[in-house]
Amino acid sequence: MISMIQFSDVLAWIHQLLSSCMAPWLVFIIELVVASVAAVVALLVCVIIMVYMERKVAGHMQLRHGPNRVGWHGVCQLFADIIKLLLKECFTPTRADKLLFVVAPVLSLCVSLLALAPISWGPGLVLWNTNIGVLFVTAISSMGVIGILMAGWSSNNKYALMGAMRSGAQIVSYELSAGLSIVAIVALAGTLNTGGIIESQANGWWILKGHLPAFFAFIIYIIASTAECNRAPFDLAEAESELTAGYHTEYSGMQFGIFYLNEYINMGVVSMVASTLFLGGWQPFYLPFDFAWAHTFNDIMALKFMETWPAWISWVSLAWPLVWFFGKLFLIIFFMMWFRWTFPRLRIDQLLKLEWKYLLPLSIVNLVIIALLVVLGLHF
Amino acid sequence: MSASTIIFYILATLVVVFGALTVFSRKIFRAAISLLLSLTFVAGLYFLWDVDFIGALQIIIYVGGIIVLIIFSIFLTHHSGQKLPKAKVSKKLLSGTLAVAGLGFTTWVVSQFVFKPAVGVTPVEPNVHNIGLQMLNYSEYGYVFPFEVINILLLAALVGAIVIAIKKSQETEK
Amino acid sequence: MKALYNYLKEVAFAFVSLANGLLLTLKYFVTPWKSIITENYPDNRNNPSVADEFAGEVILIHDENNEHKCTACTLCQLACPNNSIQIISKQVETEDGKKKKVLDKWVYHLEMCTFCKQCIDACPQDAIKMTNSYELSCFDRSTLTKILNQPGSKLKEKPKVTAKVQE
Ligand code: SF4
Ligand code: SF4
Numbered sequence: 114m115i116s117m118i119q120f121s122d123v124l125a126w127i128h129q130l131l132s133s134c135m136a137p138w139l140v141f142i143i144e145l146v147v148a149s150v151a152a153v154v155a156l157l158v159c160v161i162i163m164v165y166m167e168r169k170v171a172g173h174m175q176l177r178h179g180p181n182r183v184g185w186h187g188v189c190q191l192f193a194d195i196i197k198l199l200l201k202e203c204f205t206p207t208r209a210d211k212l213l214f215v216v217a218p219v220l221s222l223c224v225s226l227l228a229l230a231p232i233s234w235g236p237g238l239v240l241w242n243t244n245i246g247v248l249f250v251t252a253i254s255s256m257g258v259i260g261i262l263m264a265g266w267s268s269n270n271k272y273a274l275m276g277a278m279r280s281g282a283q284i285v286s287y288e289l290s291a292g293l294s295i296v297a298i299v300a301l302a303g304t305l306n307t308g309g310i311i312e313s314q315a316n317g318w319w320i321l322k323g324h325l326p327a328f329f330a331f332i333i334y335i336i337a338s339t340a341e342c343n344r345a346p347f348d349l350a351e352a353e354s355e356l357t358a359g360y361h362t363e364y365s366g367m368q369f370g371i372f373y374l375n376e377y378i379n380m381g382v383v384s385m386v387a388s389t390l391f392l393g394g395w396q397p398f399y400l401p402f403d404f405a406w407a408h409t410f411n412d413i414m415a416l417k418f419m420e421t422w423p424a425w426i427s428w429v430s431l432a433w434p435l436v437w438f439f440g441k442l443f444l445i446i447f448f449m450m451w452f453r454w455t456f457p458r459l460r461i462d463q464l465l466k467l468e469w470k471y472l473l474p475l476s477i478v479n480l481v482i483i484a485l486l487v488v489l490g491l492h493f
Numbered sequence: 494m495s496a497s498t499i500i501f502y503i504l505a506t507l508v509v510v511f512g513a514l515t516v517f518s519r520k521i522f523r524a525a526i527s528l529l530l531s532l533t534f535v536a537g538l539y540f541l542w543d544v545d546f547i548g549a550l551q552i553i554i555y556v557g558g559i560i561v562l563i564i565f566s567i568f569l570t571h572h573s574g575q576k577l578p579k580a581k582v583s584k585k586l587l588s589g590t591l592a593v594a595g596l597g598f599t600t601w602v603v604s605q606f607v608f609k610p611a612v613g614v615t616p617v618e619p620n621v622h623n624i625g626l627q628m629l630n631y632s633e634y635g636y637v638f639p640f641e642v643i644n645i646l647l648l649a650a651l652v653g654a655i656v657i658a659i660k661k662s663q664e665t666e667k
Numbered sequence: 668m669k670a671l672y673n674y675l676k677e678v679a680f681a682f683v684s685l686a687n688g689l690l691l692t693l694k695y696f697v698t699p700w701k702s703i704i705t706e707n708y709p710d711n712r713n714n715p716s717v718a719d720e721f722a723g724e725v726i727l728i729h730d731e732n733n734e735h736k737c738t739a740c741t742l743c744q745l746a747c748p749n750n751s752i753q754i755i756s757k758q759v760e761t762e763d764g765k766k767k768k769v770l771d772k773w774v775y776h777l778e779m780c781t782f783c784k785q786c787i788d789a790c791p792q793d794a795i796k797m798t799n800s801y802e803l804s805c806f807d808r809s810t811l812t813k814i815l816n817q818p819g820s821k822l823k824e825k826p827k828v829t830a831k832v833q834e
Contacts, residue, residue: 138496174692176704213526244620245545252549255557259529262564266522278568285561305621455692456685471678 120431121237148240152229159442160377164191166443167450174454201366206269209363213267218364218371221260225378228253232385233307235395235434246307247299250386251292254341257379258284261343261350261360264372268363276359279461280350284341286465290472291337294330297476297483298390301327311394317401318393326482331391333476338383339449340464342376346456347464380446388441395434500541507534519576521567529560544619721799722782725752727773727815728796734823735816736794739770746789751779769822773815778808 131140165180165188172179180187205214231246233239243249258281265277299305301323302313313319319327340347351359361372388394397414400407416430459467511531518524532555539548617623631637695702706716729735739756753774761767787795795815805811 170696173696173699173703176695176702178699178703178705178707210520210522213523243545244622245549248546248549248553248621252552252557255553255561256533258561259526259556259564262561262568263522263526266564266568274568278565281561281565281568285558288557451689451692451696455688475678 119237120235123431124237152232152234152240153226155234156226156229156378156381159381159439160374161191162443163377163380163446166446167453170447170450171454174451195370198367198370203366203368204363206363208269210267210269213263214363215368217260217264217267218368218375220263221257221375222371222378224253224256224260225375225382227256228382231307232382233311233389233394234438237308239308242308243306245305247295247305247310247386247390250382251288251295254291254379254382255284255288257341260375264364265360268360270363272356272358272362273360276350276352276356276362279352280343280360282461283343283347283349283464286468287337287340287347287472290333290468290476291341293473293476293480294334294337295386295390297326297330297480298323300480300483300487307389307394311389311396314393314396315399317399318391318396320391322401323483324486326479326486327391329475329479330483331387333472333479334387334391335445335448337468337472338387339452340468342379342383342449344376344380344449345453346458348453348458349461349464352458380449381442384442384445384449385438387445388438392441392445393437394441395438397433397437497541501538504534504537504541507531508538519579521571521577522564525560525563525567528563529556532556532560546619546621546624717799717801719799721801722784722797723800724777724798724803725775725780725786725795725815726798727794729817729820730823732823733817733820735770735820736792736823737770737773737790737816738792738794738822739768740791742789742791743786743795746785748783748785749779749781751776752786770816775813775815776811777803777813778811 128140128144131143135143168187168190169179171177180190183189183193205211228250230241231239231243231249233246261280261284262277265273265275265280268274298310298319301319302310304310304313314322316322320331321327323330343350349359351361356362361369364372393399397416399411399414416433508531511527511534514527515524515531518527532551536548536551536556539545539551617627628636628640708715727735727737737754739754741754741756744752744754753772753776754770755772755774756768757771758766759769782797784797787797
């Protein structure tokens with residue numbers, strides 16, 4: 114995408130336009146608000162698509178139709194559900210700790226939205242361009258468990274408490290292997306900045322360039338992050354068959370809706386991180402080979418042929434990185450749904466055994482191999 | 494006052510307020526949550542000072558690790574919806590005096606220290622790259638020795654935990 | 668070394684078996700027209716496709732002469748876990764002056780039936796079966812208590828088995 118319109122140009126142009134008619138501090142605040150609202154809205158649109166997608170994927174994998182009554186193939190089902198949730202009473206049990214009970218869903222929503230800050234959506238499209246990008250996301254996702262623990266404790270209900278404890282044990286242990294597989298890619302890319310990691314994949318995604326170890330790191334990350342999102346087969350925190358609904362048993366109406374939304378936001382964030390680290394974020398597909406056909410392929414993928422076209426057409430190329438970004442996002446989300454509707458739920462001892470006896474040792478060995486690759490310069 | 498000063502005072506107030514709530518709350522889980530918020534706002538202070546790495550570590554270690562452990566032990570030892578018994582007056586007095594003494598001592602030390610701007614020293618960018626280099630630096634003023642000492646300490650703790658955990662299961666087998 | 672080999676083998680096997688499951692669900696997902704087994708129930712009400720094995724309402728089989736095979740042995744009543752069957756029998760006198768127990772009323776409480784099919788299995792005469800009707804709801808609860816033997820029906824005479832001389 115050389116010599117074509119870039120996001121940074123568009124952003125600079127908007128900034129100038131605003132500065133020309135307002136005080137600098139006002140411009141700063143407006144930009145802050147608009148950028149964060151835009152990121153949240155983009156994520157919410159993704160969540161709407163995800164919920165519909167989940168129900169359809171679930172249906173078809175279980176030999177059902179999925180929602181097919183409200184609107185064409187049930188596309189409006191979600192809106193009907195939201196209206197229902199909004200109209201329901203948000204009930205608080207008498208013996209619950211009222212303050213924490215009300216704060217818990219809001220807190221967990223805030224925490225999962227915080228993780229959006231360092232995500233790079235496109236070239237130059239990032240809310241907070243920080244040198245600790247991926248580390249920040251890890252830090253925030255380790256905070257995610259607090260909301261669940263709070264909900265579990267304040268409900269004053271044994272199912273909720275058990276669900277919260279399970280989810281605590283689960284998140285604390287799976288964070289390790291998720292972190293280690295993130296470190297593997299950070300070692301390859303040499304930076305924690307999300308934009309920097311994506312740019313380091315301009316000549317091939319890490320999952321291809323990093324040989325088998327990178328692929329293993331990808332698998333470990335997907336497993337561990339599925340567990341961190343509390344999704345089946347790791348949904349012990351809400352295990353319907355044993356704990357009615359786990360930590361959100363006592364929640365109703367939109368408070369429950371927020372927990373539900375939260376699960377999908379977490380999924381979105383995790384998939385964004387996975388696509389940033391392993392699948393090149395907004396970079397188009399690139400074959401790291403030195404053949405003539407591979408070069409042609411790469412040029413087409415990078416939209417090189419549009420350079421000679423008139424300038425107004427090349428506006429279209431602005432959307433190209435976004436297409437790749439969201440494409441990868443939904444690919445990984447599809448993987449997670451696929452797991453959810455295929456595998457049965459693990460027992461708590463199996464869950465901890467999987468982490469401590471399999472994922473953690475394997476990811477440590479994997480990290481050592483990747484470190485060797487980096488030191489010897491064996492990756493592309 | 495610039496915006497960052499205002500934000501500093503807001504964050505500092507929140508740290509102190511939630512720290513006080515931690516001590517004064519009679520619901521143990523609320524105390525834990527207040528401690529959590531207090532530590533999170535400390536991380537906020539780090540972010541304000543542009544030491545992002547330390548801020549992120551503050552969140553990972555204190556919020557994601559230690560507080561979750563504290564909450565776990567609360568879950569295992571307390572009933573939800575119960576209040577802690579009121580502390581004895583003698584206890585209150587003792588801990589109050591100790592706290593005030595500690596505060597006084599710290600204030601005295603800080604007031605004795607002469608803050609002067611560093612001259613002739615190039616400030617180090619506190620980014621991850623430099624921190625990593627400094628951590629494993631074995632020349633003068635490098636941190637490799639404390640780093641390794643802490644490594645050994647943590648390793649010893651890990652092995653100790655495993656030994657404690659394994660001993661039980663062997664005894665039951667016999 | 669052996670332990671390590673076993674460990675890695677276990678991991679590899681786990682991946683293979685997980686992949687098997689994933690491939691199956693993927694097949695279902697990409698070929699919905701083949702795999703979906705849901706009935707579009709209220710829409711296809713006029714020509715529903717119900718499996719023959721579908722267990723619906725219990726009926727007593729009557730043939731064209733209005734005869735059934737129930738001997739009022741009450742085995743089905745004993746087998747029913749929900750007490751939804753009541754066999755009411757009466758004593759009649761046959762031509763040759765013997766007293767005989769015959770079925771008077773075969774009372775079926777549909778509202779209590781869970782369609783478990785145990786009565787069908789218990790019946791030694793194969794006198795009852797389950798239809799595959801499923802639209803069983805109604806507005807009046809009393810209509811759910813049914814008498815299954817049709818008025819005027821009687822026990823089907825067994826073809827006389829001439830006692831064979833044991834060989
Ligand atoms: S199907 Fe089951 S419940 Fe119904 S009458 Fe027969 S034995 Fe009783
Ligand atoms: S229906 Fe069958 S089991 Fe029931 S009383 Fe008649 S013969 Fe006996």
